[in-house]
Amino acid sequence: MIITIANQKGGVAKTTTSAAFAAGLRQKGYKVLAIDLDPQGNLSDNVGADNLEKPTIYELLKNEVSINDTIQKNNQFDIIPSNIMLAGLEKEIIAELGKEQRLKESLENNDYDYIIIDTPPALGLLTINAFTASDEVIIPTTAGIFSASGITQLYDTIRNVKKYCNSNVKINGILITKFNPRSNNNQDMKNLISKLAEYIDAPVYKSFIRNSVVIEEAQTRKVDIFSYKKDSTVATDYSQFIKEYLSR
Ligand SMILES: Nc1ncnc2c1ncn2[C@@H]1O[C@H](COP(=O)(O)OP(=O)(O)O)[C@@H](O)[C@H]1O
Numbered sequence: 001m002i003i004t005i006a007n008q009k010g011g012v013a014k015t016t017t018s019a020a021f022a023a024g025l026r027q028k029g030y031k032v033l034a035i036d037l038d039p040q041g042n043l044s045d046n047v048g049a050d051n052l053e054k055p056t057i058y059e060l061l062k063n064e065v066s067i068n069d070t071i072q073k074n075n076q077f078d079i080i081p082s083n084i085m086l087a088g089l090e091k092e093i094i095a096e097l098g099k100e101q102r103l104k105e106s107l108e109n110n111d112y113d114y115i116i117i118d119t120p121p122a123l124g125l126l127t128i129n130a131f132t133a134s135d136e137v138i139i140p141t142t143a144g145i146f147s148a149s150g151i152t153q154l155y156d157t158i159r160n161v162k163k164y165c166n167s168n169v170k171i172n173g174i175l176i177t178k179f180n181p182r183s184n185n186n187q188d189m190k191n192l193i194s195k196l197a198e199y200i201d202a203p204v205y206k207s208f209i210r211n212s213v214v215i216e217e218a219q220t221r222k223v224d225i226f227s228y229k230k231d232s233t234v235a236t237d238y239s240q241f242i243k244e245y246l247s248r
């Protein structure tokens with residue numbers, strides 16, 4: 001199963017969700033690979049992957065190395081890291097046929113149970129490669145920054161990928177993140193959920209992720225939230241979300 005975590009807005013917890021989801025699935029005994037498809041390399045940094053000396057997703061997408069050369073084993077999950085070189089890829093391959101299929105082709109014949117793809121805050125060629133390679137998309141969003149035009153654009157991009165590149169891809173659900181019970185009340189939440197349902201043909205998960213300092217503490221220590229503080233609100237929220245995802 002290949003799952004992309006996407007939203008063209010920055011700061012909505014795409015990277016945090018990718019890491020928690022990958023670590024949680026791995027701790028359930030699945031074989032998990034995370035792919036950092038963001039030139040900012042936040043996911044790579046959060047798990048302490050080497051994205052300077054070793055080959056990254058950039059070399060893989062340019063067909064310069066094989067997938068096994070790029071996978072790094074980590075105590076959290078296996079990862080293909082990225083770095084800023086990836087920012088130039090779109091221009092380098094713009095005139096090439098099949099440029100949307102690069103990632104899909106690289107992932108053929110793998111033996112992972114789950115591949116989780118973290119994407120940049122944009123709907124360009126990298127994110128389109130992720131949608132083309134994926135079975136499912138999960139959309140994290142915060143209650144604060146909801147915009148109807150943003151969500152419509154994202155939905156249209158997925159529909160176009162479905163039409164031209166990958167008829168299988170579908171949105172599995174929308175995950176509300178960084179929820180703050182003090183500034184976001186239940187009414188905000190209900191409004192957000194009904195707006196989302198209006199603009200996008202996908203369910204909103206019942207589970208949502210609360211705000212917590214534990215996220216940044218764990219990221220600084222380069223450990224996953226479950227190993228860091230299994231009983232924290234945010235570790236509980238993410239395990240609840242994973243349970244809900246697996247029960248679908
Ligand atoms: N539930 C949360 N509670 C508190 N901070 C969070 C939470 N989720 C994410 N963050 C923080 O918000 C910032 C943006 O999250 P990130 O996952 O990098 O978003 P994106 O990948 O969408 O840009 C990071 O500093 C991260 O540590």
Ligand SMILES: [Mg+2]
Pocket residue numbers: 014015016038042119
């Ligand atoms: Mg990110």
